[in-house]
Structures are given as C-alpha cells and as structure tokens.
Amino acid sequence: xxxxxxxxxxxxxxxxxxxxxxxxxxxxxxxxxxxxxxxxxxxxxxxxxxxxxxxxxxxxxxxxxxxxxxxxxxxxxxxxxxxxxxxxxxxxxxxxxxxxxxxxxxxxxxxxxxxxxxxxxxxxxxxxxxxxxxxxxxxxxxxxxxxxxxxxxxxxxxxxxxxxxxxxxxxxxxxxxxxxxxxxxxxxxxxxxxxxxxxxxxxxxxxxxxxxxxxxxxxxxxxxxxxxxxxxxxxxxxxxxxxxxxxxxxxxxxxxxxxxxxxxxxxxxxxxxxxxxxxxxxxxxxxxxxxxxxxxxxxxxxxxxxxxxxxxxxxxxxxxxxxxxxxxxxxxxxxxxxxxxxxxxxxxxxxxxxxxxxxxxxxxxxxxxxxxxxxxxxxxxxxxxxxxxxxxxxxxxxxxxxxxxxxxxxxxxxxxxxxxxxxxxxxxxxxxxxxxxxxxxxxxxxxxxxxxxxxxxxxxxxxxxxxxxxxxxx
Numbered sequence: 001x002x003x004x005x006x007x008x009x010x011x012x013x014x015x016x017x018x019x020x021x022x023x024x025x026x027x028x029x030x031x032x033x034x035x036x037x038x039x040x041x042x043x044x045x046x047x048x049x050x051x052x053x054x055x056x057x058x059x060x061x062x063x064x065x066x067x068x069x070x071x072x073x074x075x076x077x078x079x080x081x082x083x084x085x086x087x088x089x090x091x092x093x094x095x096x097x098x099x100x101x102x103x104x105x106x107x108x109x110x111x112x113x114x115x116x117x118x119x120x121x122x123x124x125x126x127x128x129x130x131x132x133x134x135x136x137x138x139x140x141x142x143x144x145x146x147x148x149x150x151x152x153x154x155x156x157x158x159x160x161x162x163x164x165x166x167x168x169x170x171x172x173x174x175x176x177x178x179x180x181x182x183x184x185x186x187x188x189x190x191x192x193x194x195x196x197x198x199x200x201x202x203x204x205x206x207x208x209x210x211x212x213x214x215x216x217x218x219x220x221x222x223x224x225x226x227x228x229x230x231x232x233x234x235x236x237x238x239x240x241x242x243x244x245x246x247x248x249x250x251x252x253x254x255x256x257x258x259x260x261x262x263x264x265x266x267x268x269x270x271x272x273x274x275x276x277x278x279x280x281x282x283x284x285x286x287x288x289x290x291x292x293x294x295x296x297x298x299x300x301x302x303x304x305x306x307x308x309x310x311x312x313x314x315x316x317x318x319x320x321x322x323x324x325x326x327x328x329x330x331x332x333x334x335x336x337x338x339x340x341x342x343x344x345x346x347x348x349x350x351x352x353x354x355x356x357x358x359x360x361x362x363x364x365x366x367x368x369x370x371x372x373x374x375x376x377x378x379x380x381x382x383x384x385x386x387x388x389x390x391x392x393x394x395x396x397x398x399x400x401x402x403x404x405x406x407x408x409x410x411x412x413x414x415x416x417x418x419x420x421x422x423x424x425x426x427x428x429x430x431x432x433x434x435x436x437x438x439x440x441x442x443x444x445x446x447x448x449x450x451x452x453x454x455x456x457x458x459x460x461x462x463x464x465x466x467x468x469x470x471x472x473x474x
Contacts (some may be wrong), residue, residue, distance in 0.1 A: 002440055007048060008222045018186075023469030026227070028217075029267075030111045030238065036090065036386070038063045038064065038065060038089045038090055039063075039091065040061050040062075040119075041061070041062050041064065041145050041175075042059045042060065042061060042062070043059070043060045043062055043112070043149070043150075044057050044058075044059060044060075045057060045058055045060040045115070045142055045145065045146065046141070046142075046145060047061070047122055047133055047139075048133060048138070049138055049141035049142075049145070050137070050138075050141075051434075055467065056122075058115070058120070058121075059120070060112060060115065060120045060142065061087065061111060061112075061113040061118060061119050061120050062110065062111060062112045062113065062146065062150075063087065063089055063090040063091035063107070063110070063111050063113075064090060064108065064110050065089075065091065065092050065099075065102070065108070065109040065110075067092070067102075067103075068103045068106050068107060068108075068363070069103050069106060069108035070106055071154075071155070072138060072156075073156060074154070074155060074156025074157055074158055075105075075106045075107060075108065075156075075157075075158045076105060076106070076107045076108070076150060076158040076159050076160070076161060076470050077107060077108050077110055077147070077154075077157060077158065077159070077160045077161070078098060078101065078102055078107045078108070078109045078110070078160075078161050078162075079110055079111075079112075079143065079147050079160055079161070079162045079163070079183070080086070080098050080110070080111040080162075080163050080164070081111075081112070081143060081162055081163065081164035081168040081171045081172050081175070082108055082111055082112065082113055082114050082117075082164075082168055083114055083117075083164065083165075083166055083167040083168035083171070084114065084117060084167055084329055084332065084333040084336070085109060085114075085117055085118070085329050086113070086117055086118030086119070086325055086326070086329065087113040087117075088112045088118075089099055089113075089416060090109045090110070091109055091111070092109075095107065095444055096442060096443070097163075097189075097441050097442040097443070097459055097462070098163055098442060100459060101163075101462065101463055101466055102329055104463055104467075105118035105401060105463075105466060105467060105470065105472055107161075108154075110147070110150060111147050112142065112147075113141075114139055114168075115133070115134060115138060115139060115142055115329070116131070116133075116134045116328075116332045117309065117328075117329055117332060118325050118329075119325050121145075121323050121325070121328070123323065124322070124323050125321045125322060125323060126322075126323055126328055126331050126335075127319045127321050128371050128372060128375070128396070131332070131335045131339075131371070131460075132442060134332060134335055134336060135336070135339070135340065136170075136171065136174070136336070136340060136341075136382075140151055140171060140174060140175055140179075142176060142263060143162075143171070143175055144150070144175070144179050144182060147160060147182065147220045148182065158468070158470065159183075159184045159470050159471075160182060160183045160184065161177050161183060161184060161185050161186070161187070161466055161469060161470065162176060162183050162185075162186045162187070163186070163187040163306075163442075164187075164188065164189065165189040165190055165191075165438070165439035165442050165443075166189075166190050166191075166192060166412065166438060166439060167192060167341075169187075169188040169189045169190050169416075169439070170188065170191045170192050170193045170388075172186045172187060172188045172189075172191060173186050173188040173191050173193055173386075173399060173402050173404070174193070174386045176399050176400075176401060176402050177386060177387075177402075178386075179246040180399075180400070184401060184469040184470060185403075185465065185466060186399070186401065186402045186403070186470030187403050187405065187462055188402060188403065188404050188405070188416075188417075189403070189405045189406075189439045189441050189442050190406055190407065190410055190412050190413070190438050190439045191404055191405075191416050191417070192341075192343070192412055192415040192416055193347075193386060193387065193388030193415070193417060194383065194388040194389050194414075194415045194416070194417075195340065195341045195342055195343070195379035195382035195388070195415075196343055196379060197340055197342035197344060197360075197377060197379045197382055198342075198344060198346055198360055199342065199343050199344055199345050199346065199414075199415070200345075200346050200347070200348040200349070201411075201414040202263070202319075202343075202345045202412070202414060202415075203259070203263060203347065203348050203352060203353055203354055203411070204348050204410040204412045205347060205413065205414050206262075206263045206266050206267075206349075206411050207351060207353060209266050209271070209408070209410075210266055210271060210274070210275055211275075213275075213279050214271070214274070214275035214279060215276070215351070215353060216282070217275065217278035217279045217281075218262050218270060218274075218275075218278065218353045219351075219352075220278075220282055220287070220291060221258075221262070221278065221291060221292065221295045222255075222258065222259070222262075222291070222353060222354065222355050224287065224288050224291045224292055225239065225255070225258055225292060225355070226355055226357075227288070228288075228289060228292065229251070229254065229255075235289075238289065239289065239292055240254075242262055242292055242293055242296045243258075243292065243295075243296050243299055243300075243310070244296070244299070244300060244304070244310060245310035246309045247259075247310060247313055247314045247316075247317070248310055248313060249314070249316075250314070250315055251357055252357055252358065252366065253314055253315055253360035253366075254352075254367070255354070255355040255357040255358050256312075256313060256358050256362065257310050257313035258354075258355065259345070259347070259353065259354035259355065259358055260313070260345075261298075261299050261303045261307075262274065262353055262354075263345070263353070263354075263411060264303060264307050264308075265298065265302070265303065266409055266411065266437065267409075267410055267411055267412065267437050267438045268306070268307065268409075268437050268446070269407075269409065269435040269436065269437040269438075269440070269445045269449075270302055270303075270306070270435075270446055271296055271409060271434060271435055272435070273302045274430075276301070277294055277298065278294060278295060278298075281294045283328055292402060304354075306446075308387050312327075312330045312350070315331065315366065315369050315370070318330050318331045318334055318370055319369065319370055325341045331370065334366075334367070334370055334371075335371060335375070337365035337371070337377065338366075338370065338371055338376065338377060339371075339375050339376075340373050340376060340377050340378075340379075341377055341379065341382060342379045343379045343415065344360065344363040345358070346358060346359050346360050346362075346363065348358060352414065364376070372444035373390050380398055387399075388415075388417070399425070399426055400422075400425040400426065401425065401426075401465075401469050402425075402426045403419065403426075403427055403428075403429065403461075403462060403465050404416055404417040404426070404427070404428040404429070405428075405429055405430075405431065405441045405458060405462065406418065406428070406429075406430050406431070407430070407431050407436040407437045407438060407439070407440035407441075408430055408431065408432040408433060408434075408436045409433075409434060409435060409436050409437045410436070410437045410438045410440070411420060413430075415466070416428075420429070427465075429458050429461060430458075431449075431453065431455050431458045432452075432453060432454055433445070433449045433450050433451070433452065433453035433454075433455070433472075434450050435447075435449055435450050436449055436453060436455070440455065441455065441458050441459055441462065
C-alpha cells in the first residue's frame, strides 16, 4: 500500500512539472540565499589529494536540504555541485529543477562549496603559490572525499546522483566518469566538458541566437564605443561615465567587459531587454554617443542588477591577492581558465560583435599580468583526461548514465555535448525557445520562457532518467 501511494504521489508531481512549471519564476543564481533556513555546516577537507606527504587541511562549507528526505526509511542523495562562486544555501526554491527532482523522488540535497570560493578558501591570500591547489582535479577529489564521508553517517542512505550547471555541469559529468562506483548518474546542465583555447565559436553562436537585426545593432554599439574610446580625452571619459565603467582603464579590459555585457544578455535569457531597445534606436537613426546612452540603460538596469559590475573586469581588481569571499571569485576563476580550460572568447575574424581588441594577445597578456608568464592552459590535456571534444571521436566524453542538457540561446553549447556518440547511455537534449539560455532546465528563463518551449518535457525526461538510475519505479 505504501509503495502504491508513493507511485501515485510521484506521478502527480510529474504531472505538476508538465502542467504548471513550463514557465518558472526566474532565479539568476542557481543557489539562492536561504541561509536563515539552512545553516552552514563544515567539513574538514584535505588540501592536496595528490601528495600524501602533505597533511594540511581546510574547512569547506556545505549545506543540506532534507525537506523531502525520510530519515527513517532512507533515500537517495542529490549531490548538487557548485562551481566558481560563493554558496549561501542549498537549492530550495520550488521552481528550481534540482528541487523538483528531489521532491518527486524523496531525495536529500547536499551541496558543497567549491574550494577557493566563498568561505571555503584554504588561504587568506591568492598568491600563485597558493593557487596551485585550485584545480578541477582537486575539486573532484573534494567531492568524492566529502560525499563518501557524508553518506556513511546516514542510516539507510540510498544511491547518489550528481547535478551541476556550467563548469559544475562539467564536474558532474566528470565525477560520474571518474567515480562510477560512487554515483549512479549525472545531470550535466550546460556542461562545458570541452576545453577550448581560442573560443571564437562562442561569439559566432551569439550572432546566430540573437538574429541578424540584433547582431547589427550590437555591432553598431561596439563601433560607436571604439570611436569614442579612440577619440580619447573628454569623449572617452564621457562614454565611460555613461556606462559607469570608469574603473576600466586598460583598453582590453574595457572592450572585454563591453562584449561580455552583450553576450551575457543572450546567455542568460535577457535577449528582449538587450536587443529590442537597440534595434528600435538603430531604426530611428540613433548613433554615436546617443546609441551608447541607449545601451547604458541595459548595462545599468539589467546586466548590472543581475549579472555583475564593470569593476570586476579590471586587471587591478583581479590582481588583488587578499582573499575576500565576496570579491575574489574573479581572480580564482581567471586562474582556472588561464591554467586549464581556456574558453577565451576572442573576437571572430568575420561578423564579430566584440571589438577586435579582444583577441588572443589580450588573453595571453592578461594571464601574464595576473599570474606570470608560466601560467597558460593546456586544453589538450584536459580533453585527453575526460573527453568532451565532439570533433574528435577519440576525445568524445564516454561515460554512462550522463544526461547533457543545454539551452537553445546559450553560446556555451559550443563547449558541451550536443550530439552524443553514445545516445543510449549518454543522451543529450536541448531546451528550445528564444530565451532558453544557460542552465535553463535548472533555473528557467527570466520572466518565464517564451512560447513555444519544451522545458517541461526536458525536466520530465531528467526526472525519468534519475528515477531509472535510482531503480525507482515511477
């Protein structure tokens, strides 16, 4: 009787996913600040998992959401993997894909803050010497060490499923490949498993996602900014003041921020807020500094309120080695890209939205300014270790029970798995709509996903596969 009731409840939740969560309330962060309901806990973590003569440890923060877990009967564990930023709570919003799956399958959600981010830094200074302990390899070992210890302290603990988005989506897939004895399956949402040095395909995809009319408008913004910048003097100063980007004193930093503010509107589903005012302005004959003023409304009121600040793009900001939980993520993430992944979004040679000032010379120089000339990514080594290069069948990710999910408007699809060579054990699915961006299956779209979309079907597929991996008959 209890099993029958459980099956009925799970079926009802799946129906609810399909019928009422097609257009979820948007959460910019995959993890919101629910710290009042979910107290921080701490795990004593090994600093260097690959040097057994080094017995140093540090305190690593984690959170638990056990709202849907039955301690008496036990149940599965969702290990939600975090990436390059602070963590203030576990996933808990009813609109979050992770929570939907946990509720349907009576899972406990456990989430571990990534080393060197938030309050989980082993050091008070992010010197190059200290940053040698920041790597995806160490992060994977952190996850394994932590979750095995955590699981052993629960009575009747069930199997573990990993879920992550973006870089942590890659970690989720790699964790399943490396530790198939610890986890039974993985959701890799926008999982960027392909390390790419010169990532011009990123911006090329942005042009495709926004369409030709918006592409021309964004190119006009870049051209106007170049004109004002190279005019120097009061004109350059006035433009930076309008954009509230006075802190960006280096030419490469300024144009990298300008390009990033444009493409992140696409990446995170703010296409309408980004494109519509600019296209309207262009069609009405607006140009030059007046077009920059139109664009500033987006950078200040949409990008600035949801995605970042120009200050974070300044070389001086990223050179600060003093650890600050709220400010040091930029330096830490640049170290990971400069030392391992690349993903340098250089301007394409043709039809580029970004300024040509954003090129591989800029990225090489920037890495040297931050970490010295010895730090440069060997992306081939990363791809050889885990797979992920779809252009090379020998380097295509080969795991089992891994679902790659991506969003139609997300340029990071070009570093993920879109057409799996192993669809029976490593399927890939795309959430399709104009605003369906980065990690859309977990976070939804800002203001709701536009019609038509298949978000409900993608979430239902994810739920179905997780249940199969856990041997739950739903």
